[in-house]
Each structure stands twice: as C-alpha cells, then as structure tokens.
Amino acid sequence: MKKLAPPMAICCAALSLAAHAGDGGPGTSAGPTSIAPITTIAPPKDKAYPGEITLSVDASDLERRIVRVHETLSGIGPGTVLLYPEWLPGTHAPEGPIDRFAGLKISAQGAKVTWTRDPVDIYALRLHAPAGVRSIDIDFDYLSPTSPKVGPLEISRDILLLEWNSLLLYPAGYFTRQIPIEASLTLPAGWQFGSALEVAASAGAQTQFKRTSLETFIDSPVYAGRYASRLDLEAGGGAPVHLDLFADRPELLAVKPDQLAAYRNLVQQAYKLFGSHHFGHYDFLFSLSDQVQENGLEHHQSSENGSAPESFTEWDKTAYDRDLLAHEFTHSWNGKFRRPADLWTPNYNVPMQDSLLWVYEGQTQYWGHVLTARSGLWSKQQALDELAEVAAYYENESGRRWRPLEDTTNDEIINPRRPMSWRDWQRFEDYYSEGQLIWLEADTLIRERSQGTRSLDDFAKSFFGINDGIFTTVTYTFEDVVKALNAVTPYDWSAFLRERVDGVGRPAPLDGLRRGGYRLTYTDTPSDILKASDQFRKHVNLFFSIGLVIDDKDGTILEVRWDSAAFKAKLTESSVILAIDGIAYDADVLKDAIRSAKDTQRPIELIVKTGDRFRVVSVDYHEGLRYPHLERDASMPARLDDIYTARP
Ligand SMILES: [Zn+2]
Numbered sequence: 001m002k003k004l005a006p007p008m009a010i011c012c013a014a015l016s017l018a019a020h021a022g023d024g025g026p027g028t029s030a031g032p033t034s035i036a037p038i039t040t041i042a043p044p045k046d047k048a049y050p051g052e053i054t055l056s057v058d059a060s061d062l063e064r065r066i067v068r069v070h071e072t073l074s075g076i077g078p079g080t081v082l083l084y085p086e087w088l089p090g091t092h093a094p095e096g097p098i099d100r101f102a103g104l105k106i107s108a109q110g111a112k113v114t115w116t117r118d119p120v121d122i123y124a125l126r127l128h129a130p131a132g133v134r135s136i137d138i139d140f141d142y143l144s145p146t147s148p149k150v151g152p153l154e155i156s157r158d159i160l161l162l163e164w165n166s167l168l169l170y171p172a173g174y175f176t177r178q179i180p181i182e183a184s185l186t187l188p189a190g191w192q193f194g195s196a197l198e199v200a201a202s203a204g205a206q207t208q209f210k211r212t213s214l215e216t217f218i219d220s221p222v223y224a225g226r227y228a229s230r231l232d233l234e235a236g237g238g239a240p241v242h243l244d245l246f247a248d249r250p251e252l253l254a255v256k257p258d259q260l261a262a263y264r265n266l267v268q269q270a271y272k273l274f275g276s277h278h279f280g281h282y283d284f285l286f287s288l289s290d291q292v293q294e295n296g297l298e299h300h301q302s303s304e305n306g307s308a309p310e311s312f313t314e315w316d317k318t319a320y321d322r323d324l325l326a327h328e329f330t331h332s333w334n335g336k337f338r339r340p341a342d343l344w345t346p347n348y349n350v351p352m353q354d355s356l357l358w359v360y361e362g363q364t365q366y367w368g369h370v371l372t373a374r375s376g377l378w379s380k381q382q383a384l385d386e387l388a389e390v391a392a393y394y395e396n397e398s399g400r401r402w403r404p405l406e407d408t409t410n411d412e413i414i415n416p417r418r419p420m421s422w423r424d425w426q427r428f429e430d431y432y433s434e435g436q437l438i439w440l441e442a443d444t445l446i447r448e449r450s451q452g453t454r455s456l457d458d459f460a461k462s463f464f465g466i467n468d469g470i471f472t473t474v475t476y477t478f479e480d481v482v483k484a485l486n487a488v489t490p491y492d493w494s495a496f497l498r499e500r501v502d503g504v505g506r507p508a509p510l511d512g513l514r515r516g517g518y519r520l521t522y523t524d525t526p527s528d529i530l531k532a533s534d535q536f537r538k539h540v541n542l543f544f545s546i547g548l549v550i551d552d553k554d555g556t557i558l559e560v561r562w563d564s565a566a567f568k569a570k571l572t573e574s575s576v577i578l579a580i581d582g583i584a585y586d587a588d589v590l591k592d593a594i595r596s597a598k599d600t601q602r603p604i605e606l607i608v609k610t611g612d613r614f615r616v617v618s619v620d621y622h623e624g625l626r627y628p629h630l631e632r633d634a635s636m637p638a639r640l641d642d643i644y645t646a647r648p
Pocket of ligand 1: 331361
C-alpha cells in the first residue's frame, strides 16, 4: 500500500522527465518545454488526525435537489489542503462528483478564509487561513442531478440516495481511518431511512449519528424515503441483517412470505459458504424505483441496491437481475474485508490499481449467481439459463481477439459507464462475467481433481472466512490467491489463471460447463427467464442470431453485435427499423422474417431510419433464430447441479 504514489507525485515524475528532455542540452528540439508544477500536498500518513470533522447535512429540499452542507473542521494548521473525495471504493475509479460542488464559503470565527484550487489536482483546495487559526467552518451545496441528462438521479419526491463522499471535504495528509467524524442529517419530515451508521440521537427530522472514522462513515451511505419497510433477515439470532426497502409507491413494498424466506436463506447460505462474517450488523439498502438510479454498490456493513419498482410484485417477470443482492452481500467478504493490495488506498485521493478485479468482481459475480440459486431466489433452471446467456455472450464476443481480460480491469477508469458504441468489440468490463466463467472452471477442476471431496467453497472458507467477526481489511496479491487455491487442491494455478487473464485470442473459458455436466446449445426458443426479461424491459433480443437488440417500443436499435449479419449490413445503434420485407416494424414480423430466411439465399430487407436519412438494407442471414441454453451432458457428473444446490 505504501509504495503507491499520491497523484501529485505521479504528475511530477512524468512532467519532470518531459522538462529534462527539452532543457537546451545537445539534441533538444525547438519549441516550448513544460514547467514542473510545485507540489506540497502531503501524502497520507498513518497517524491520528489532531482534530475532527463535524458535519451537518440538510437533504430536505426535494424540489430543487440541492443538498446543503455545513462542516466544521478542527485541527488545521499552516498549509492545510482540503480534499474532495475522488477515487471511490467500489467504483474503483476517479468518479467523485466534483462537477456538482458549488457555493463554497470558508470562515474562521466569522472571518472569511480564502482558498485556491491546486493547479494540478482539481480535487485539492489550498486554504489561506491566518496564522493561529485551528478550526474553520465550511459551507457548500451539493447539486444533485435535476435531470437524467446531468447524471443518474439520486433524489426523487419519494426516495433519496445519499453518498457521504459527495458531501464533505477532508484534510490531506492522513489515513481516512485516522480522521474522526460526527455527523447529523436532516431529512424530509416523516421519512424513514436506512444506513449502517449507528444513531446517537434523533429529534424530528434530524438524526445525529455516533462518532466514527471517516473510513467507516463514507462506507455507510443513507437511503431514505416516504414509503419504506424494514424486514429482518436474520431470524437465527446472529448479527442483525435487515432488508431496507424504499419504493416509489406504497403497494410496491408488498413482500410475500416465500420471497422473504428466500432472502433470509441468502444470509444463511452466505454464512455456510464463507464460515464467517465481517460486520456487526448489515443493511441491504434497496430502492424499488424508476425515479432514481438502479445502484449496485458494495460496502462493508451495507450495500446500495436498486431494481425495478415491481421487483416483488412482479416476481416472475423480474428474475433476470435477482442476483444483485447476493453479489453485493458477497462483497462484504470479497472486496471489503479482503481486498487486492494494489486496490486498497489510504484515502480517497490516491489512485487505485484495478489489476485483480477479476478476483474482486469476477469471483463475486460467480458467488452472486451461486448464492442466488442456493437461496432459492432463482430456481436451478433459472440459474442455468442465466449462465447460458453469459457463456453465449463470450463465445460470440469479438473483442477477445485483441484484448486480454486483465486489461479490461481499467475500464471503469477509461469509461465510467457512459454509453458506448460497439461494446462487445471494446470488451467492456469483462472481468465480471468472464471472471465468473473462469471461477466456474476452477471450481469444477477442483471437484474433478479431488474426486468430489473439495470445491471452490473450500477456497471461499479459507480465503474469505479468516478472522471471523473482525472488520479490519486484509489485503492480498495474485500469489496469495494461487497459494490458497493450491492449499485446496494442488495444481499449476498460476499458469491456469495467467493464461486466462493475459491470453489474447483464446476461446471463451467454457470448460467449466463441460466439467459441470452441461454443453452450450442454441435453439429457436428463448429461455423463460430471458423471455420474461425481454417482455418486461420491452426489448427484442436477437443478439445471437441476426446480431441485434431492439427497443420494442419503437424499433430503435440498442446494440449491434460486432461481425454479426447486422454489423455487415452496416446497421448501428440508435437507428430505427421502420419495416421488414415491406411490412411495418413489429417484433413478430422480424422474427418471422428470420425464420423464413433460414436455409434460403434470400436476404432480409429492412427500411432503416438514421437521423433524417432513410435506407433500404439487405441483411444476409440464414441461420434462423438462436437462443442459448445449457443441455445436460450425461457423460459427465452433474457438478453444476451440485454447485447450485443449497448447503444443508
Ligand atoms: Zn461488484
């Protein structure tokens, strides 16, 4: 962790090299040279901060979505630099929303204190306080997006998602776990909230939280709402675990007993898998809304989750992403308690390195699916159908021809999930789901080599299950992962993993399916879970046939698979399909056309609108409808069935 350089040091190193190259010596070129910036931002040190943050946040302005912040910071001295959090845990990227920070006023005992922004690090503000000032008052506004054009919505008339990293400045020079903070929050009157923060006192709409460290505080966001429900998921008397629901409308909070039972099973199955827990209490913060963003963000003692408003009331239609809570819960072990050594940072303004995200996110994606099946949130068939989709995506993905998997761990930094064209050619964030397939390969390999006596469950217990009840993060390296795998089953795990994460042009890692007792096939009928998802989201998914995903509301193309028949016909995302073989667009008309073109020479003719241009496009595709499925291969043991079966 200490070998990581703070942002300023990295800048200086790069720029001083440039300056040296053009310093007028022999062989230099004509033209300007750069000025080396002056850096005096103190790198974070592991020592107690000699003051504290007192924070008061007013989040009651639902109409204008302006969050008012008042902060008192003691312990300052000459040269204090204030930082706005930039590199955010869980997002693995510099996504601190500094573009929404406005109205800054700083004072000391009523007298104005001036500030300037660091010329190189825009997240750093230098104080120019008179000598002897030890405490300052800070006021600013956080301008939460008022429209989706600005950014994903966090505040609606009925729900509020509050991340503390947006709502404070903190002093440079200290590990965040060494900075104490006391905070209070004002919410709209009558609202309920959920958070992993512990409450010291509440009076009306204002809540005072217990003093904690800045690290724990920022790791404990708040969800609040007009319509809320808090359900107990730990019936067995262990550490309290709650499902905190916030919905657009009260009727969306109707949770049936079998749905609650499945979420309770999730907690128990996670304990059986990891054999430990690393929280004093845990809150699933869960928004059921199409008015605020659908989050999925892990924290140590809570998680931010968001799904369709009807996630409980239309249970069968919304199964598609029901692995969300299992994924985020798994992160309490894999990601928060155990974290890659190069990803762990001492404060929020030291860059992260994401090289092991295929463990952090990839294995979490794996356990997320497994625990969703083991808990009964998915049936075994639903879990198999979801896995078939994942496997088919990578079997058909072109981007693997040019880019190693590990390089995709940079994607959140390259593009923090802005819309993109040709996603499968870019190979965006493959460390999640291709990582999942690699861990399925590892799991089935362990089972095969140990004649069924060991499995990846043993790795989970030995790697994530250490230090039961302790919260302190334990970091790891690639070598630690290999060593722990070898302790479960001896094998050349280093070569196994490096081939898969470094290789270019390798086929998708599907050996886990084969060893799991299944093979990937395609039929002309979608699985029930995909069909329900497409109907619910009003999508027409022809990705594995003609190569398109279409918005069924108006025929707009949402995605085109690279190298597919649609790609070769020069179709692009955001064009609109108006007609198929002379008939007005309708999903069934398009599917019929694909069926009747099968095994013929006749192209499918589309009329397509792109902007104000109309085109007639011939799509040369003759393989019929294709939807992925897993088919049982009786020559192999049904290891996948065992993986998806609840632990007793
Ligand atoms: Zn994750």
